[in-house]
Amino acid sequence: MGAGWADDGDAHGGDYCSTPGRCHRDRQPIALGRIMVVIRRMSRPRILVLISVQSGYYRNIVRGVYRYATARGGWDLTRNEPSRTKPMDVKNFTGIIHCAAGNAISLEQLVEQGRPLIDCSNWCETPGVPAVVSDDASAGAKAAEYLLGLGHRNFAFAGFNAGLYSPRRRDGFVRRLATAGHSVDCHVLYEGERVNGRYVNQIERTTAWLRGLPKPCGLLVCADQDALHVSQIANAAGIAVPDEIAMIGVDDDDLVCGLAKPTLTSVRMDGIGVGAAAAQALDRLLSGAQVESLRRLPPLEVVVRDSTDQQPVADPVVRGAIAWLRMHADTKVSLSECARSTGVSLRTLQSRFASVLGHGPAESLLALRIDHAARLLAETDLPLKAVALRAGFASAAYLCTVFAARRGVTPGTYRKQKQRLAG
Structure with a gap:
């Protein structure tokens, strides 16, 4: 049998028949069969997939887990969102795949409970927890290669300092361009004072930074959702994309890329591959085998859309x-x-x-x-x-x-x- 998705909670149990009088007549063939079903279900590994960021990349990780589990057979999969405040009880699960970016608390809670665990969040490094993630430095380098190929000579990066993936994408971008003799103007999108959950003057700061960049310029933004935000700021400021700023995101979330005006070029990451590799690693852990402490999967390609569809023109x-x-x-x-x-x-x-x-x-x-x-x-x-x-x-x-x-x-x-x- 293949994998099956379930809600968080025990779906088993209940009477074997709804009519008491019939139970005695039919219990030998019916009850035995149903008992065997329950026994098989109890012996099937229950795998919890934790996901808190509903982006295309993380959805692809879940798809990869599902594909591996379906091909393998015998797993019951449950998808849930971790709480940032309440402790998580995972004693009813055999193993866990964690891809809840920005939620280091949930990962710490899971480690304490001692269940076999693979981390795909790419948000923090936790000693003793095997991780399967995308190679973010290579994504930055791939974006740099693409912009160099277009003929750009001015470069910029926008992202944030929290987590692992944004700094690593920035570093890969900067290193590759440094080998070609170019520097990068880096901007932190989210910093400073916050009021009611929003950063004060964030739009004004980013607008001033975009206007001050030498034009034409090749810009990498750490992720598609953030690139959509920067694109909206550029449009409001009258800065032409791609003619003044050629913009690239990362992850290739097709919904977000399509919402950007112009549509967003993006580095496609192998979310499905990460999910399948994480599921395979968890399978090995459950069988008692050793797994790599860290595995990075390279980006797939640059998916070209309107936001970079122009050779840089100085005139x-x-x-x-x-x-x-x-x-x-x-x-x-x-x-x-x-x-x-x-x-x-x-x-x-x-x-x-x-x-x-x-x-x-x-x-x-x-x-x-x-x-x-x-x-x-x-x-x-x-x-x-x-x-x-x-x-x-x-x-x-x-x-x-x-x-x-x-x-x-x-x-x-x-x-x-x-x-x-x-x-």
Whole structure:
């Protein structure tokens, strides 16, 4: 039998039949079978998965645990949220997987109760507790590599000092850029006085910091949720993303990345792999075997979205025109309108584009529309005609022509390729 999820609590017990008169007639075949079910259930390991942060990354850890348990068979899984105030009683569980970030109290309580335990929270190091986590320093280095590949020469990091993952992502980012001869302007998002649970002047501090960064700049934010917050601050301050600041998050929480405007590029971490490896390590502990004290799984890839989808451009006129084109790419636009938005004539704008990029603004507009169509093909089930209209193309036929010329495959083939990779 495979794994089964349960609520926290004992779901077993109860009468074997609801009609007393029938119990005596039927008890030999029915009662024996049900007794065997109860015995099997009592012998099945009960595994508690503690999760307190409902992000895509931590949900993927739970998915990984479930996949391992299903393939293994014989585990009863329970998911619960740890309390920050009340002691936890885990005596009814055989083993525990802890992925409650920001909750060191719950981990200490669990250690005291002596149950086999694997920590995936990546929040603190606890002696004697084996940990399976993502390699956060490698995630920072991967983000640095990507921004270097785009041609950036100015770099920044935003995060916090608590826990383990933000400082490690920062350090990996800084070290990789140092080897390329670059420094990083680091900003602490959450510090200082708090009133009613909120940091005083946090938005004002971050706004001033973003405005003071040299442009264009490549920015890594420690996690997607925090990058969404920074993106909202940049938008409110009129700082163009990605044309002035190319922004990357970490974890690839697709819901959070999709909510950001523009959509957020992110380093995808292997949450499912972490969960499966943690479950395997716990299985070994339960069998009496030794396990590694620490195992780190590398990040998978950089998932590119709108927030970095632009080569860094020093010319403020060209940079501003690209930002305007990006904003209006899905509508019928006039290049003369674009020129007016930057305060120059169309001829001057075309000359500046040719000098900086080697092509005119019409070429940049077409590239933006093709990229938008590619994302719609990969992330939605919209029919081709709807994709074309939403991406700013006059017809599906024209989209097919230019898409195949630029991407080397038809839109339909591109969608199938992306679906295979995702599935």
